[in-house]
Amino acid sequence: MKTLCESLNKMPRSGIRVIMDLASGMDDVIHMELGEPGFQTPDHIKEAACKAIHDGFTKYTANNGLLSLREACLGKIQRDGGQVGIQQIGIAPGSVFALAQAMMAVTNPGDEVLLSDPGWPNYYMQTIAMERTPVFYPLREENGFEPMMEDLEPLITPRTRVMIINTPSNPTGGVYSQKTIEKLVEFAKKHDIYILSDEVYDKIVFDGEHHSPLNIDPNGHVISIYGVSKAYAMTGWRVGYYSAPTEVAPQMNKILEPYVSCASAVSQKAAEAALNGPQDCIGTMVEAYRERRDLVMDKLQQEGFEFSRPKGAFYLMANISKAGMDSYTFAKELLKATGVATAPGLTFGQDSDKFIRFSFCADTEQIREGINRFCTFYN
Ligand code: PLP
Incomplete structure (x- = not known):
């Protein structure tokens, strides 16, 4: 008799990936659901990888x-x-x-x-x-x-x-x-x-x-x-x-x-x-993330949103309880209406359905546009 693994059947998918999959194939998407740094790997690291291939680390x-x-x-x-x-x-x-x-x-x-x-x-x-x-x-x-x-x-x-x-x-x-x-x-x-x-x-x-x-x-x-x-x-x-x-x-x-x-x-x-190698690339990226965090916080503050100030990593949880939707519905509707992909709070825990999570590590202009579209949608 054929079976499938029971524990795997019980394992939920990550809500982050659910929204990412919905977004794939859509045009003009702003990705604020994934923790994907909006930078290329620094050149000296890429060069070391090329050298490793030539040196036989294969x-x-x-x-x-x-x-x-x-x-x-x-x-x-x-x-x-x-x-x-x-x-x-x-x-x-x-x-x-x-x-x-x-x-x-x-x-x-x-x-x-x-x-x-x-x-x-x-x-x-x-x-x-x-x-x-x-x-x-x-x-x-x-x-x-x-x-x-x-x-x-x-x-x-x-x-x-x-x-x-x-x-x-x-x-x-x-x-x-x-x-x-x-x-x-x-x-x-x-x-x-x-x-x-x-x-x-x-x-x-x-x-x-x-x-x-x-x-x-x-x-x-x-x-x-x-x-x-x-x-x-x-x-x-x-x-x-x-x-x-x-x-x-x-x-x-x-x-x-x-x-x-x-x-x-x-x-x-x-x-x-x-x-x-040189570690200054980290400082440069962290400074850019700090600017992006501040950009998101300033806009949310201006628009009267409740959110908690992130001290580290590159995520921010915004309270969407006034929207009258659960977080999955909200994230899907937001994506459909504006092309902004976010992560539904419920995927992070039972008590987090009133939040959506923004990731602010993408490119600055994308973040600015994404947060503007979100505010227009919400209001
Ligand atoms: N731990 C946390 C909290 C993360 O957010 C992530 C990626 O988003 C990881 C671990 C995974 O990192 P890695 O790419 O090294 O597997």
Whole structure:
């Protein structure tokens, strides 16, 4: 008898991709649904990739990546204050797969995973696909979208294994304070669970600074995930990296062989050039994102919208409750009427149906036009 996988049937699609698919084939679309940097990968990185092809980096690498890239990742993590060792570092085909590797490495079917609401939909999707049990903790606007200990403590059960955190955050733009990070590490130690810390936006901060739990607990309860996609405009190259405790890293490495073997060798050399090369390209892009954020905020403020000020990443959640539509209907109607693609709040969590999420990393003129069209539609 033919069957299809039940857990995959239960896994929802990301609402971001639902809107993106609807937009494909439409003319004159302004893409504010995807976290796709509106920049080309810097030239020195592209050139390193071309050189890598000519130098013969066209073969399999070790499962956990080229040693030279792992060393570059180690250097970056250490410069940022993480006292970790090379045996803790691994390379993944995109940071989203590093997250899956970590989930597979430290949980079993039925185990509970603490997830934020709102949060990036892929965490929930992975949890369902792997038959783990999602347990949601709230992030409230009035707390700057930071987790509160009094919300977390009652959620712990004997089956809790891991808590996923994401700072700077997609979709809220929240950046957790050092105090919050310290409390989260204490919480993880007290209950002997892992923190799976998604830090792919660590370099994209506008207000305050990024704090990593890895800097407090480098080889105990923290698995930190990083990427090159966002910081260096390298989404299509598919490289991510991580630091995991010494008992976890080999398990994460082991999973790569049956699923993907390794990340692309050429992309790994490009990522190495990104991490070892000049870093001013990040500053230039972050300044442009800051301008785009301010442009969106100024316009929304002028028009009297409620929204929360993003401190990092490149997303903004705007309150659309006065439109009298759920967020999926709103996003679809907005797209149909104006060609502006946005992400429906509900895809980020049950309590987020009153929001839509704008991504403000596309080209400035596109952002200006998109936000103007949105305001005209709403009013
Ligand atoms: N984590 C978060 C919070 C993201 O928003 C994204 C991409 O949008 C990723 C991870 C995935 O990044 P990568 O391209 O490295 O897989």
